[in-house]
Amino acid sequence: MVNDLPSLGPFAGMNNRLPDHRLRIADGGDYLRNAINVDITDAGTIQRRKGSTLTQAGSACHSLWADGPAAYYADGDTLYKWPRTAVRSGLLPGARCSFAKAPDGWVYWSNGVVLERTKGASSEPAGIAVPNPAPSVTATVGGALPAGYYQVAITAVMDGRESGATWPAQVAVPQGGVVQVTGMPAGLKNIYMSSLNGDVLFHVVTTTFTSYAFPVMPSLGAQLQTLGLSPMPAGHIVRWDKGRLVVAQANVAYISEPYAPGWFSPGRGYLPFPGRITMYRPVDGGRYIATHDKTWWLPSGDVEAGQLVEVLPYGVVEGTDATVENSTDVLWFSTRGMVRASAGGEVRNIQESNVAVGGAQRGAMLWREQDGMRQAVAALLGVSDTLAPARTYIAADAAREGEML
Template sequence: MSRTVTIGTLLGLNNRLAPTRMEVTLPNRATAAWLRVATNVDMTADGFLCSRGGFARSAAGGYHSLWADAQDAYAVRDGDLVHIHVRTLAQTVAVPGVGRARVSFVRLPDGMVYWSNGERLGRLQGALAREVTTAAPNPVPVVDPTAGSLPPGRYQLCFTALGPDGESASSEPQDVVLPQGGGIAIHGLKPGMLVYATGPDGEVFNEIAPGDYLSLGNTGAACSTFMLSAMPPGRALAHYLGSLLVARGRFLYLSEPYRYGLTHASRAFIPFPGEITVLQAFDDGLYVCADKTYWIAGDPLNTSPVVVLPYGALPGSLATDPREKTAYWQGEQGVVVARSGGAVSVPQDDALLFAAAVGGATLVREQGGEKHVIAARFDIDPL
């Protein structure tokens, strides 16, 4: 149980001032004081100190990468990705064997939570694990010339797979040159595969009926996943302007709009000078924390990033307050407060000096009528 005590007007923590200069005079001539150290206490908005409430362990195990919103919660427990019921705290293994790597999560407009640990990329529907897209055909069907009634010319074919996670990326095109009275035999076609073909010397791939291509019939829908690739896994995720964004090393990849598992790998990416550790999207732009902190307004592929801070962010340190439309992460000079429009502030910079850190964790906590941002910094990676 917490207890509030009054010990004068408090300004917060400060390790920049000498111990003999912790008391200051405010503009109204009242005396206030900085704290050098504060352990297991919270400061209220009125300048009071509350002893921090106790806690009881709800579940045992080795946990990391805890993420939650109003609907679901997830964490990695002893190497397994588990779904945590937000009210009962009951746990169900959703993805076994994800390992110790830090996991990033984001909920997308399709209602699912997408996750990645740098090696795998998936999505979650409650405790049910889903793939981000249907896998492309493997092995790819083989095409050969045969007899038929196709006009002479060069034909191209490609294949996709259709499954519960949508249509896959297409296979690479295969071409066949036919004389008059030729056709195309297709070997290895399996249920659930779609076939797309061009006309003679054509460039547009339209769906054809499954089976050998013996007469012109490429009148179906054009292949909407032609020459797309599966989104790569990464260390940070976000959703912006209808696309899933994945940070992998120093590259930011963008999915096709509303095709969250597919991307144009040859052009839908942005390189940055350093490794990207934090992504945070707002309605009007995107923060990318790499060697520096950048703000990108509008379309990321057609907008130049603007530097808003001369340093990046600690991995794992992002937290958001959806009601206040505010994001928090940690940089070299403490907690960064970020809002739309590229507006950032570093409220701890004037009072605190921080040692170097390699990772962090941040929590927005609201209880007892007070809202706090709790931040932890690690000088060695706990994972």
């Protein structure tokens, strides 16, 4: 008996834009209308996707992130280092975390409520708060200071790091006077003071005292560098971008001072966008930034120096951006399918021509290399329907036949 059944394959992947009767490729091979729990190899064959094995149990795990051998995730109100070392407890349960690794090995992370850093065993604030309240600065007689105006400010010091400074307090000192600084908070502090009638402050003493007196002019050390600076705020996206820590909070990307991830300037260290930021992904030649509605390219070496260029008229599903292993390219899942982008600003939607997808609330992306295959795997939450896919004739015919019986 002659077998008249047509041969199928090799398979070139999914296609839900063509109708069922046009899935044959002109120069050979076929598209699949759907592919559930299978992998399509480079040879065009289909193999059953492997199952899963429980590696680490948890009650409500989320926000898994890894960079080399270090991996972190949240479960309940606790941040863990893989596999189950508690790093930080008392977190808001269910608040998703974002992570970024700095060149010095510190991993900065935020859940939208706190911004901290860790190297594995514990977590600490990413920046140090400006001393509050500011100290009281007064003048009395009984010293040897020349008459004139002096300014004083303080900073907090912790583990070799320094906070932003209190706003300088100016005091008029009589001839032979004393500058008294009182009401300082507990803990280690740097006191900065100007010269006579000067407008630049210099380091004069490091102390744990809550009050200090200057009856004579002290030796002036390093100039104050942190005036007007504040700790970086918490946010839903954390990235390291060419010497700066960047934190996206709602529709604003906050940018730290260069090589000072604990400080930012509230007067200039931010980039506002017309909607919630869903992606901030640095690459060698710049960075890609997106909301749910648009995607931009911001070139140049420094984030404060470039001009935004729109590269896609649609946005990115939050949480889905990832790097391509052994490459300078990056990936993300857009509102029109998967996009691959170069380190120089070139973007290409690698799904849209064959697969129509709906939007999603958020998701995650994984670059996977296993069994000779390289795959980008996207998991989406809250996927919405779309009218873009072609009508499925087989299902429609089956339904019609059922109605006729």
